Amino acid sequence: MREAADEMLDYRGLGLSVMEMSHRSKAFGEIMESTEEGFRRLAGIPDEYAVLFLQGGASLQFAMAPMNLARNGKADYLLTGVWAQKAADEAARYLDVREAATGEAEGFTRIPDLSGLSFRADADYVHLCLNNTIYGTRCTDLPDTGDIPLVADLSSCILSEPLDAARYGLIYAGAQKNMGIAGLTVVIIRKDLIREDLPEWVPLMLRYQTHFKAASLYNTPPGYAIYVLGKVIRWLEGLGGLDAMAEINQQKAALLYGYLDQSRLFRGVAHRDSRSLMNVTFTTGDAAADADFVKQAQEAGLIGLKGHRLAGGMRASLYNAMPPEGVNELVEQMAAFEKERIG
Numbered sequence: 001m002r003e004a005a006d007e008m009l010d011y012r013g014l015g016l017s018v019m020e021m022s023h024r025s026k027a028f029g030e031i032m033e034s035t036e037e038g039f040r041r042l043a044g045i046p047d048e049y050a051v052l053f054l055q056g057g058a059s060l061q062f063a064m065a066p067m068n069l070a071r072n073g074k075a076d077y078l079l080t081g082v083w084a085q086k087a088a089d090e091a092a093r094y095l096d097v098r099e100a101a102t103g104e105a106e107g108f109t110r111i112p113d114l115s116g117l118s119f120r121a122d123a124d125y126v127h128l129c130l131n132n133t134i135y136g137t138r139c140t141d142l143p144d145t146g147d148i149p150l151v152a153d154l155s156s157c158i159l160s161e162p163l164d165a166a167r168y169g170l171i172y173a174g175a176q177k178n179m180g181i182a183g184l185t186v187v188i189i190r191k192d193l194i195r196e197d198l199p200e201w202v203p204l205m206l207r208y209q210t211h212f213k214a215a216s217l218y219n220t221p222p223g224y225a226i227y228v229l230g231k232v233i234r235w236l237e238g239l240g241g242l243d244a245m246a247e248i249n250q251q252k253a254a255l256l257y258g259y260l261d262q263s264r265l266f267r268g269v270a271h272r273d274s275r276s277l278m279n280v281t282f283t284t285g286d287a288a289a290d291a292d293f294v295k296q297a298q299e300a301g302l303i304g305l306k307g308h309r310l311a312g313g314m315r316a317s318l319y320n321a322m323p324p325e326g327v328n329e330l331v332e333q334m335a336a337f338e339k340e341r342i343g
Ligand SMILES: *Cc1c(COP(=O)(O)O)cnc(C)c1O
Pocket: 056, 057, 058, 059, 060, 083, 129, 131, 132, 133, 153, 154, 155, 156, 174, 175
């Protein structure tokens, strides 16, 4: 953000801001190219995959994936939380959607066993949400889908750890949680899944083919968000890449879960085998005490700890941008609150 602020009014002596540039200009072309190259290098994206910079958020991908990938008109969905459910509901507008597994019986606090699941042989794809932002769970393993492409929402965990893109047919993620600012959605798609023969009614803007052919410049892209992504990529490379980032993220999560597991007041909500490294959900078990803690934490400068309205309790989001010191401060605040309440 400091670098962006320094360049805000005058990008590299050009006398204009990235915000003011034409998306067809040479300077922006370089930003676009170096950002895609950097992303591919950082995340190790194989050549058979396209990286697209789109708009509409992950929510638009809930619709674009079924519109673009349907051949037989069927898809199997793993229901692991709110976003997975939304993706399935949207797909059901276009396809025959089958629920392949669901964590609903346990209030989505645990990822169902994904080994040994069976999928319809003629399903066009299997969809999953790798990290469940609201309930604080994550899939630690991927289901074996054989030749059926795996489509995954990585909005809240992308670039938090190494990515094995080859295991997926399509990956999508909004940029605003782990990759920068709102307005940009990154789509990583195996090129053989980019189809030309789509039904007439699929809008040109909602076809992967349109954006692939135009190198994400079919229309005006979210230029500033792409520029910020470029900066985030360079920051991650400076840290030592995704392995180094993963280690830092594991340490942050271990600190908070470690505290929760010995606390006599707070407890973690997600089951141990399903715990997210990015979103840590916790509670005292008493809504009034939870609210008191959120208020006290906020006064101490620890912001945004109130849990999602559907999950209740508290949630600490430890995205890449959260430094370990922030987690330290949270744990100290929790320990002080615990001491004050129960000695
Ligand atoms: C935040 C989030 C979304 C919604 O993203 P938008 O970019 O707002 O559409 C979808 N899926 C997951 C996993 C998320 O965390």
